[in-house]
Amino acid sequence: MDVINSKQIEELSKIDTATIANAVEPFNFRSNTEGFMGMDVSCMFPDLGVMVGQAVTVTLDTTTHGRKHDRNVRYELFEAIEIAPNPVVIVMKNIGSRESHSCHFGDGLATICSRLGAVGVVTDGGVRDIDTVYEMNFHYFAPGVVPAHGNFGFHEVGVPVEISGVTIEPGDIIHGDVNGVVMIPPNRVDDVISESHRVLKKESDLREWVSTEEFSIENLRKRIG
Known part of the structure; x- marks a missing residue:
């Protein structure tokens, strides 16, 4: 697994997710229609700012009545978070029917x-305890809120998962804010940071120019063009 350092985390934390999405495009390592999540995954706490971390992935089911769960898998998740490069974003994939x-x-x-x-969660399922979790400065990116935990059980830890059309591998960089969520391959972080600075400068210059008589x-x- 490629590991990003504290300086890279700091730099990414200063950049909004929309700019990150723009900065990925010139490198052509994926289609510019891929790699970002849609309106089905929302930022629940916009004023917490930018969330950045390396992905720890898990699948789970909370909606199948009577399904038996292996309670040891929760400890596999906890151990995966503990040994992963910090900060961690937990990426959770629903495998239940509802x-x-x-x-x-x-x-x-x-x-x-x-x-x-x-530091946060990205999931295609619900979340709860909104007020308490917000006070912890813990990020939530999810479709919405559900009050009951149901028949809760983790299933697999450290497997590729697909959330909102984006395939996330363990160790991928997850960048999210009020604009949404983008995945960055860890081996392209420096490229994306550098390009982000160019994007921000270009957009700033354009906004300034539009306000002049030359426009x-x-x-x-x-x-x-």
Whole structure:
């Protein structure tokens, strides 16, 4: 697993997710229609700012009545978080049949997982204990809120998962804020940081230019094509 360092984490934390998404495009390591999550995964706590971390993945089911769960898998998850490079983002994939009623995370798990090095969760299921988890500065990216944990059980830890059309491998970099969630391959972090700075400068220059007397549609066409 490629490991990113504290300086890279610090740099990524200063950049908004929309800029990161723009900065990925020139490198052509994936289609510009891939690698970002859609409106089905929302930032629950926008004012917490940017979330950055390396992915620890897990599948789970909370909605199948009577299904037996191996309680030891929870400790596999805790151990995976503890040994992973910090900070960690837990990426949780629903495998139950009633996704709209699934509930994957609450304040109990947030308390334990944050102690082990996690800073947030990205999931295609529900979350709960909103007020308490917000006070912990723990990020939630999810479709919505569900009040009950149901028949809760983890299944597999450290496997590739697909959330909102994005395949996440353990160790991938997860970057999220009020704009949504983007995945960055860990071996492209420096490239994306450098390009992000260029994107921000280019956009700032354009906004400034648009407010000048030089602005016209004809000149805009010449400037950006």
